[in-house]
Amino acid sequence: MNPDNTSKLLAAFPLLFRSLRGQSFECGDGWFDSVWQVSAEIEAAAKVEGTPITAEAWPKVGVLKQKFGTLRFQFNGNVSEAIEALATKAYEQSMLICEQCGAPTQLDKDRQHDSWVEALCNDCRKVAHAQPRIHDETKLPAWMMERDGRL
Numbered sequence: 261m262n263p264d265n266t267s268k269l270l271a272a273f274p275l276l277f278r279s280l281r282g283q284s285f286e287c288g289d290g291w292f293d294s295v296w297q298v299s300a301e302i303e304a305a306a307k308v309e310g311t312p313i314t315a316e317a318w319p320k321v322g323v324l325k326q327k328f329g330t331l332r333f334q335f336n337g338n339v340s341e342a343i344e345a346l347a348t349k350a351y352e353q354s355m356l357i358c359e360q361c362g363a364p365t366q367l368d369k370d371r372q373h374d375s376w377v378e379a380l381c382n383d384c385r386k387v388a389h390a391q392p393r394i395h396d397e398t399k400l401p402a403w404m405m406e407r408d409g410r411l
Contacts, residue, residue, distance in 0.1 A: 261285040265292045273299045275318040279336055286325035288359035290384075294331065295324065298350040302333075305342045319343055329367045329377035330354045360384040 261269075266285050269292075270277050276299055285295070302319055311317050322336035331354035333347035355367040358381035365381040380388060 261287055261292065261295075262289055265289055268292075269295060269299065272296070273303060275313065275315060275320070276303060277321050277324070278315060279320050279322050280324065286323075287331055288326065290358045290360045290362035291326075291331050291354055293362060294350055294353050294357060298333070298346050298353075301346050301349075302343050305340070305346060309340055309342070326354075326359055326378075329359075329379040331359075355379055358384050360388075 261284060263284065269285070270281060287295070306319055307313075311319070319339045320336045321333055323332060323334035325332050330351050333350055335343070335347070356364060357379065358365045359379045361381060361384055363381040363383070365379055367377070367379045378385075378388065
């Protein structure tokens with residue numbers, strides 16, 4: 261996600277994304293609205309549940325990323341079933357939204373055997389496949405690197 265959208269989410273939901281400060285979210289900008297909506301719903305659910313608004317008690321997203329063409333919210337610590345259900349909702353919605361531009365799409369389940377699955381609309385898919393995929397190791401997130409810095 262681009263730095264502007266990341267900053268907007270971090271400013272609007274500082275406790276929810278407190279463990280992701282200083283990092284970029286590992287998903288496309290097309291999912292920004294969905295991430296915003298689900299984040300607001302997670303915080304509303306936590307308030308309804310009576311969760312104290314403290315760093316120790318509030319739900320904390322540890323990972324927000326694209327994986328196998330879907331959006332993944334993963335939490336540090338335990339969260340309620342209602343909050344897990346909201347993360348599942350975001351996962352399911354992401355299959356129907358282009359991760360690059362936000363247009364309606366359908367996750368191409370026939371391509372899930374490929375090494376890289378993306379939820380892209382036809383226009384974004386054409387652009388993506390017109391360019392060769394180059395993995396620039398200097399831009400990979402730390403979790404994708406081996407301890408010695410290699411893939």
